[in-house]
Amino acid sequence: MSFLVVTLLSALLIAVILGFSLLRGRKTREPAAAYDLRVYREQLASVDRDLARGVIGEADADRVRTEISRRILAADAQIQAGTERAGPPRWATVAAFAAIALIVVGGAMGMYRQMGAAGLPDQPLTLRLENAEALRAERPTQAEAEAEAEAPPAQLPQLDENYANLLNQLRETVEARPDDLQGHILLAQHEANAGNFPAAYKAQQRVIELSGEAAPADAYSHLAEMMILSVGGYVSPEAEEALRQALHRDPHHGPAQYYLGQMMVQVGRPDIGYRIWVDALRDAPVGAPWGEAIRAQLDELAFRAGVFNAPNIPPASGPSQDDIDAAAALTPEERQEMIKGMVDQLSDRLATEGGSPEDWARLIAALGVLGEGQRAIDIKNEAMSVFAGNTEALEIIDAAALQAGIAQ
Template identity: 50%
Template sequence: MTFWIVISLITLATAALLSLVLLRGRDSGEPAAAYDLQVYRQQLRDVDKDLARGVLQEADADRTRTEISRRILTADTQAQAAATGRSQPRAFTGAIAIVLTGLVCGGTYLLYANLGAPGYSDLGLQLRINAAAERAANRPSQAEGEASAPASPERVVEPGYATLVDQLRKTAGERTDDAEGQALLAQHEANLGNFAAAAEAKANYIRIMSGDVEARDFGELAELQIMATGGYVSPEAEDALRTTLTLNRFDGGARYYWGLMMAQIGRPDVAYEIWSETLAMGPEGAPWVNAISSQIEDIAFRAGVEYTPIEPGSMAMPGRGPAVPGPSEDDIAAAQEMSVEDRQHMIRGMVEGLSDRLATAGGTPQEWARLIGALGVLQDTERAQAIYAEAQQVFADVPDALETITAAAESAGLTQ
């Protein structure tokens, strides 16, 4: 109520000032010709004084008087015409002032009612962050997202292909432990636009493989789940993305969808940090690069960032160091042969090993940034914050190193 009282007073004051200016404009004072008459009469008196002092000859004084008299007659005619002319009507001016007041007050209310948010309180940064966390915790599930997703247009399918897919469904349903059959079913269901069924088949494939899968398998599962909901990133898709980024934090597709999720829950600032880094990683022409390029400017606007175009694949962003290499080929090969639990233990072991080495022998800014990013993906926020604080002390006198470390902390959501 206080807000409306204050806004009403401000609007009325503005309308009153405009009306006052309009009403006062009715009386414009004496015409300019009246001032000219005063000047010409003074000039006549000055001619007499100059003649008395001998400055002017009689003949010159007569010519000057004649010229001034002619000007006086002209000015007098103009003054009389101005005095008898029609002035601005009082009633019309008052009506215009009333209409103006109504337009200002009514227009202000209508604009705010359509563009504003009546009753919406001011939100500080921490309140916005808390609201985003609450929104993320209470957002719809995968099943709810699929139920509310808009119906996708029917695809024209050759009868022969449709028959083959039906046979594949039947076979995959009978052979529930056939990983290859589930993989083929996921692929062909996706071709037909049945993304929910494709996601289910992909999840079955991952289950059957018992952890003998790659990061891209979880990334494909997340993408199918997101496409099944019409672009909404559900908690189930988030879990698949988190696993993808845990195995490979440089997976471009997963990073794109992670940023999309952050934008959906109300954290465009984090989304921009993730997307800007992913865009700079490239490579140019990658599907996620094209998707980010078409949306990042809007995300930057929502995040309050002045967007500067980023060249895909350049890794030459202001305040960012070179890309930190991911795990070696031996590490990846070893991870593919492990179960999910063993793989998680291995990843945490690698993180612990890097942490111990940095604590005892130190390391490069990129290694510190890698450790902060890994802890962020593992959601060990408290420890990541402690590592970030320690890195700031270690590289306090090296601005370039601090920029690299801060960039990693921003991507992990530690600087919000």
């Protein structure tokens, strides 16, 4: 039975229940005078009881009986005359039932037509996973995506004449010196600045070829980014491979994690993309543009991934670029004092707010560098107590203790 049929039957059942309540209420409704009559009779009986107990005198009892009897006669006359309305006429009740049925059933159908997917067959989880894997395996290559994106041809931004001349000279120089690593690095950078992303990633491919095994994670991440930008955000198999290479060299490389999560969303696996983005966000330094991009989209991705208790990940604490520039101008003694201040801030935050195993490990390692061995041991013991039973966290703490030279 399709979801549409279930929806309509549920709406119809609700309409029938509401209509039955309306019709039943009309049949069982009695005149207000009948209720008044029962009340007056009970009051009359209570007068006799009060007189028998001596609560009121005979004269007062006669006066109250007379008043209640008058009200009883008036209520009975009202019932006999049929002057009390027994509710709305039958046609009004039937019309109300029809309106309710039309609103509930018609509204449910109209809403499903607009927001649902009428005619779409059931898609169990196993089938959706199979479809996502097929989509990932059969998605267009980089060349196919570029060919589709260039119809009509993309217009490059207008460059300043002097800059355009310098860029042309750089192209000619690199073409004449195909093994010049620095030349290809500059060419990739300036082609990207000019918005010519296909030429930029081709130059970056040559950078990686010339660098060999020494190519860092950033080189592969830049290659993937320029591939992705050249096709308007689509992550091709070639771009995915470049991202994998970047993460192989640096598992916590933020931009590579961002684009890999984006690729998982594109192939129908928002659940994996969400986990990748959460891990990336935990390590995101302050002000990282890819970290801010993840924050702006994380709530929507969590909804698509079926996560309704998404963690609130605060921005990572750490020095900004201004802090780093200021530290470079300090004397060794001033720099040491600044480091101690940052370590103390981290220690205070962990003591009051707690933190991840990585935060505790960072504090232990920093104390080891500062030569505060006993304090590092105390922090380690506290961390072992906090994460007791968490094998993975304890391994991180032990590794930090070994780095600090306080392993026992």
